Amino acid sequence: MPTEKNLSVSNRRKFIKQSAVTAAGFFIVPRFVLGGQGYVAPSDKVNIGIIGAGGKGRQNAVDLMKLDDVQLTAIADPGNYWDLANFYYRSIAGRGPVKRLIEEHYQNKTDTFKVAEYLDFRRMLEKESGLDAICCSTPDNTHAYITYMAMKAGKHVYCEKPLTHNIWEARMIKKLTEETGLATQMGNVGHSTDGIRETVEYLRGGVIGEVKETHSWVPATRWLPEVKAMPTHNSRKPDGFDWDLWLGPTPHREFHDWYSPVTWRDFWEFGCGALGDFGCHDMDAATWAFELGYPETVEVFPAGFSNENITPYGEIGYYHFGAKGNLPPIKLTWYSGGVKPPLHEALPSGYQWTGRGTLFVGDKGIIVNEGGNRAPKVFPERVASNLKVPKPIIPRSKGHFRDWVDAIKGGPKSSANFEYGAHLTEITLLGVLSLRMKGQKIHWDAGNMKATGLPEADQYIKESVRSGWEMV
Structure with missing residues (x-):
């Protein structure tokens, strides 16, 4: 049997999967297999496939290429080209432009580097056996299905927020994560950030006393404020755009340029509005600090x-x-659209x-x-001036993608x-x-x-x- 030392990086993963051997009724497994499903040796590069190459997908690709032990080797998106100059991404995106961006980056070191290109991410998962992980940056309606299929294929997954489009999907992804032990990260x-860790430590450390009330607000509103009915006619699809594939699990409707790119967030079939867009950001600190369980009631107008x-x-x-352990009941109020x-x-x-912003109201002050x-x-000034900064108790992050890649490597x-x-x-999604x-x-x-x-x-639901x- 060959030893790990004699294996090339390119065929090591294949060897890992095939090297369990039956001996006297037992499986003899090499030590380096014991890192778990999808284990990548610390010395190896992590091969990642990009699924969704729109504005956020392009941003995520750029951030991943900053990591020396990451290599983007495949890309899948039903859209070939998007001009996002009029959106906050201020970029040209799509499968073609992002593929070229990645190839130009790696060709600085390897002239012949090429990225495998697919319209359908399912074909990518079938064909690209060398992929360790995928980064999903698609619209909300396809997050869960892509994540589920990738994890079923043994791939580690990074997925944008919200993680799913409905509550049942969230439960399914949580269950599969627990079953597989794969490395995951939501976007x-x-x-x-250090800031959210400091906030959690302040809240847990009692800097403002007992907290029973939090508020979170974002300016986000509709992209298409004038729209008050679904379109009654079709638009011409962009060249090279597979609309049926873009719809994914969502029931079929004819293409209209209101739906893509970006403005899909205005429609319940594809997005989840401002709350779905920002809730996982701006309710994060409260959820983390107080280890919030499920709300007893939710009412969003x-x-x-x-x-x-x-x-x-x-x-x-x-x-x-409701109250949890020594913590009192908490009321969390959400606002969007300028409220x-x-x-x-x-x-x-x-x-x-x-x-x-976010506000935490305690019986001694506010954060x-x-x-x-x-x-x-911290306010008021009398509380801030006498503040004893709590001892850091939460490990600091090395970076959102860095932490995920380290987890892939057994960290x-x-x-x-x-x-x-x-x-x-x-x-x-309960608010949605x-x-x-x-x-x-x-x-x-x-x-x-x-x-x-x-x-x-x-x-x-x-x-x-x-x-x-x-x-399934």
């Missing part, structure tokens, strides 16, 4: 126009979490809320995270792994469920995954999918 990148197909301009919502909480009396004269920054600011779990990410996603139920209060029966007394909510796109 709520603020989770890996749309601000401005919305209907069964189209997301609202804004939202205001109320989550109620903000009242200014708190502990704030200094003339203070104004930033467009985005504010301004903007997208998670760093804690500790990344902190936004899917076990945590699926729970945070479910909390977020209330929105889709026109603001009805959800009394959540977590054990049975039911909105008590609202059987009509079942269609959103577990959505129907097209034949051939079932998660």
